[in-house]
Amino acid sequence: MTTVDTGARRRPRVPPFVRYLARRLAIAVGLLLGSTLVGFLLVQAVPGDPVAANLSDEALGDPQAVAAFEERWGLDEPLPVQYLTYLANLVQGDFGMSQHTGRPVLEDLLDHVPATLEIAVPAFVLSVLLGIAIGMFAALRHGKAADQAVRVGSLLGLSTPPFWMSLLVLYLFFFVLGLSPGGGRLSPEFSPPPAVTGLYPVDALLAGEPMVAWDAVQHAALPVLVLTLITTATLVRFVRSALLEVLRKDYITAAHAKGLPARTVRYRHLLRAGLVQIMTMAGLTFASMLAGTVLIESVFAWPGVGNYAYASASALDRPAILGVTVFVAAAYILINLVVDLLYGLADPRIRLS
């Protein structure tokens, strides 16, 4: 084995996979920094006076309070210095105060992000499983009636506007069937459980209140359903075409030629090869779910990131807009990093060279 021997003779001191990860990590940090800069520059375009917007009328009348505010955010300084001040505050966890809620932006995010996670995580897990199962089912029946049915179904799911689908689902399950308790995260008779994870069903169970947990699950069910339907439709199409591409490869024919059981070829050979691409797509999908799905959240009165972003934008709330932007960028970058890590673990060509 000439190639392997050569590798052994000039063995690099750092394993290739570690170098690969270090490079990805460096890129992630750079991207994160870049996204704060872009976000910062973009909110400069938001009309309005930040001092007037952030201080109460009472504080505005007090020159000392105004000066203190300007000093804290470096508002009397040139733009580059303002950016550096923002960055310095950011790394200390200070995102500034939200104008429309009157609370620190970080606290707002810590309230809204778990709400989004509460519907995004189950919807993500469900749609990845369904997407792979249905996409593979269709790919293995390429061109047959079942494949056509899947294609039409996923196209239908994709072309239905999320807002419209949310209304339909709400109408059906709430008004017609009476199976859903309606919008929001909890029924009014319950109060939110003490925050540990911020996820109501989990926190309620931790607090020993199964009734509250069950109520929270029932409230989450419909937004999860809509999000799952839409995401599954995207993933099915992607999985199907990724697997069709793999099915054309010689190594799949070669696996059949070896007399392996169809199941082995399907899961060990076909899915294994397609998984790398599917992971990338799944990561992007999850990131977009975390960015919040404004239209779904507003129909179900779900206090997630999307609703917060919408409210912040309507109120021209600079710190909040910037806070959401930085959070969403960080989520994308982090998920990408995880995907890169899994990518390296799954593909020996990345892991070993």
Place this chain on the structure above:
Amino acid sequence: MSADPDTDELLAVENLAVRLPGPDGPVPVLEDVSLSVRRGEIVGIAGESGSGKSMTARTLLDLLPTGAEVSGTLRFDGAELDHRDRKAMHAVRGHGIAMVFQDPTAAMHPMLSVGRQLTEHMRVHLGLTRTQAKARAVELLEQVRLPDPEGALRSYPHQFSGGQLQRIAIASALAARPRLLIADEPTTALDVTVQAGILGVLDSLRSDFDLSVLFITHDLGVLASLASHTCVFQHGRVVESAPTADLLRSPEHPYTRALLAARTDPAEVP
């Protein structure tokens, strides 16, 4: 070699015709193909690119694209080879008839270790344990003269050259003890010395294990010292079929003569 053709025969293909689905209806790719291989015999298939050599190989193992129409008789080891009998086909694939694909790089799964790809069908067909299968894989890699077989089992396809992969592919094809090996241009991508090595390996396997080989090539000269019988393909048909020595000495079909004349190295033609 026994004189009785019936007990000696391992593979018989009679009047095979294959049509593949095309944009304007079925396209014939094989017509009236007949050939046979005896136990311990190497039979050559020669012909230009696109003449249907690989399609013949794929038809035997039922690896044609969906929608292919196949007619004719296939007999393997005394029994009819029925593609609709899925259980029987699973047993034949790899165990009865094994195949070395034309492009060794494309025929190996890029994300599965060489060890796994060499042992998985052994375990299915021969019922070996993981340890037994691994030991046999090491033996096979030694047989095809790949250095450091133990290390190779832990490696992945991208860590090998084309020639090394071709040897690994041959080892993998032999893993489940097939009686017929179909080698689809196993030496085309290799340089002359490696090519000679592989041909040597195939011939010793034939004499040591009574293995039959269907050797596909577009180069008639390679068959001279290897195959006892040769079929020449053109446009999906067998245009000439004769003992290799006769065929090379006095080719009857003009296409065979053209193929011979196209050979660049006349020294290899006896």
